[in-house]
Amino acid sequence: MNSHSFTLAERLIPATYLQQAAAAKKTRECLIRQLIEQRKWPEEGWDDSTIELFLADLAQMDSNNFPGNCGIGEREARIASALVARRHYRLGHGIGRSGDLAEVQPKAAGSSLMNKLTNALVLDVIRYMGVKTSAGCFVVPTATGMSLVLCMLTLKQERPDAKHVLWSRIDQKACFKCIITAGLQPVVIEPCLAGDELRTDLVALEQQLVSLGAESVACVLTTTSCFAPRASDSVEQVAVLCARYGVPHLINNAYGLQSSRCMHLVQEAARKGRVDAFVQSTDKNFLVPVGGAIIAGFDKGLVDRISRTYPGRASSSPTMDVFITLLSLGVSGYKSLVAQRKEMYTYLKEELSKVASKYGERILDTKNNPISVGMTLGSLAGADTKLITMLGSMLFLRCVSGTRVVTALDHKDVGGHKFEGWGAHCSCYPVPYLTAAAAIGMRKADVDLFVHRLDKALGKLRGRSAPPTPTSVEELAVMRRAMRGGSGTLNGEGGSGSEQHSQSSASTSLASSKDSLRK
Numbered sequence: 147m148n149s150h151s152f153t154l155a156e157r158l159i160p161a162t163y164l165q166q167a168a169a170a171k172k173t174r175e176c177l178i179r180q181l182i183e184q185r186k187w188p189e190e191g192w193d194d195s196t197i198e199l200f201l202a203d204l205a206q207m208d209s210n211n212f213p214g215n216c217g218i219g220e221r222e223a224r225i226a227s228a229l230v231a232r233r234h235y236r237l238g239h240g241i242g243r244s245g246d247l248a249e250v251q252p253k254a255a256g257s258s259l260m261n262k263l264t265n266a267l268v269l270d271v272i273r274y275m276g277v278k279t280s281a282g283c284f285v286v287p288t289a290t291g292m293s294l295v296l297c298m299l300t301l302k303q304e305r306p307d308a309k310h311v312l313w314s315r316i317d318q319k320a321c322f323k324c325i326i327t328a329g330l331q332p333v334v335i336e337p338c339l340a341g342d343e344l345r346t347d348l349v350a351l352e353q354q355l356v357s358l359g360a361e362s363v364a365c366v367l368t369t370t371s372c373f374a375p376r377a378s379d380s381v382e383q384v385a386v387l388c389a390r391y392g393v394p395h396l397i398n399n400a401y402g403l404q405s406s407r408c409m410h411l412v413q414e415a416a417r418k419g420r421v422d423a424f425v426q427s428t429d430k431n432f433l434v435p436v437g438g439a440i441i442a443g444f445d446k447g448l449v450d451r452i453s454r455t456y457p458g459r460a461s462s463s464p465t466m467d468v469f470i471t472l473l474s475l476g477v478s479g480y481k482s483l484v485a486q487r488k489e490m491y492t493y494l495k496e497e498l499s500k501v502a503s504k505y506g507e508r509i510l511d512t513k514n515n516p517i518s519v520g521m522t523l524g525s526l527a528g529a530d531t532k533l534i535t536m537l538g539s540m541l542f543l544r545c546v547s548g549t550r551v552v553t554a555l556d557h558k559d560v561g562g563h564k565f566e567g568w569g570a571h572c573s574c575y576p577v578p579y580l581t582a583a584a585a586i587g588m589r590k591a592d593v594d595l596f597v598h599r600l601d602k603a604l605g606k607l608r609g610r611s612a613p614p615t616p617t618s619v620e621e622l623a624v625m626r627r628a629m630r631g632g633s634g635t636l637n638g639e640g641g642s643g644s645e646q647h648s649q650s651s652a653s654t655s656l657a658s659s660k661d662s663l664r665k
């Protein structure tokens with residue numbers, strides 16, 4: 147309703163009531179006006195009504211929602227299911243034009259405005275989290291791995307003689323596969339061991355730069371956020387090398403945006419040397435469904451060229467999820483999530499070290515990894531290395547997700563390349579271990595449950611005499627049956643033989659344990 151409508155409504159409803167209603171409406175409109183005017187991340191989060199009001203406004207600006215619209219093209223944002231239309235707040239045109247992800251779509255002024263505002267908000271977040279000199283960024287509707295591909299394809303186009311990517315090894319398949327998908331040849335730089343920690347081998351990296359020749363290297367790919375015991379790469383020193391040799395530097399900052407330490411590393415690298423682009427996941431950093439990433443950089447021109455490498459239009463879903471989330475949290479909401487995460491990191495480390503010392507293990511000393519924590523499993527492996535794998539299965543069956551159990555003895559073929567010690571980021575890590583991550587959104591109850599279940603599982607494994615050697619989940623079941631014949635104390639939490647439960651009853655016991663923890 148506009149002001150004229152309000153005046154007319156005075157014929158039906160007392161004017162004072164209408165004035166009050168108009169004032170309330172104005173408060174919301176003012177927030178929206180400020181956002182468009184300043185393009186700044188609001189300090190306080192918006193309520194859902196204001197966000198929905200704005201989304202409805204935006205949707206009305208797209209041609210598919212025009213009264214009397216006559217669409218005669220092959221792509222007119224026609225939506226068959228009302229559920230689907232509602233799921234997208236009636237925005238159906240996506241973002242971009244055929245030639246550029248950042249370009250305004252003539253049929254969709256609303257979607258285009260949302261896209262521009264989201265990218266402005268995200269740039270604010272990046273600067274707020276510590277990369278103050280970032281010149282630009284954009285949300286891409288592909289997850290981290292594919293977004294890295296997009297960056298590498300752009301760099302490759304600009305360096306026609308470049309074939310290689312120097313890659314500081316990190317054992318996560320997507321990190322390696324993105325190089326191959328981009329049609330480039332990975333050159334693996336194994337990290338070096340410093341105490342418990344795995345660090346960037348700067349000497350080997352420089353040797354490769356010299357021997358391959360700068361012009362044949364498309365970029366150096368480093369990683370900040372990773373599983374312990376790997377440290378964040380020494381991105382600052384790599385950036386200095388990249389500047390010296392004139393080679394692009396791409397940083398995989400998958401879940402580093404949530405960590406001021408990782409963001410500081412990126413900022414320092416850009417200040418002292420060369421960083422072309424850094425990529426982060428939207429789901430890992432902003433608690434939205436998987437599907438998007440943010441490509442950011444220090445040269446607006448390069449960021450624009452990467453966005454132009456994307457062919458065609460793109461889904462606006464990841465953009466909308468990020469847009470809603472940033473408005474809903476505001477700076478203060480995100481700030482407290484970031485602070486909670488830091489507390490959880492300390493708490494996880496403390497609680498895990500209690501369990502570790504109970505079983506003669508210890509926390510790996512990895513000061514340069516601000517998110518992931520490792521705990522040795524050396525004494526467990528002393529009895530039988532298969533027990534390590536079994537611990538992994540036991541935790542999985544107890545609905546513990548996200549923990550990784552690493553024997554450091556596995557081999558894996560990824561894209562035709564053989565990796566020794568797969569999972570451990572290097573070919574000969576001296577001890578088996580497990581990892582857990584204190585990532586944004588983790589609650590104290592998650593840590594408590596994890597540590598409790600880990601304690602039970604370790605106790606169970608340790609308690610067995612003459613351990614059989616199961617190698618798979620099926621064998622585990624056989625072993626369990628044998629064990630249930632023995633002492634009752636061998637049973638885990640949640641009643642007798644909890645591993646025997648189906649997935650759904652296991653999650654029921656998860657819910658009830660969580661409830662009991664909240665009490």
Ligand SMILES: *Cc1c(COP(=O)(O)O)cnc(C)c1O
Nearest residue numbers: 289290291292320321371400427
């Ligand atoms: C999650 C992650 C990836 C893969 O990201 P997707 O979003 O699944 O493509 C790559 N590298 C690192 C370090 C990650 O944490």
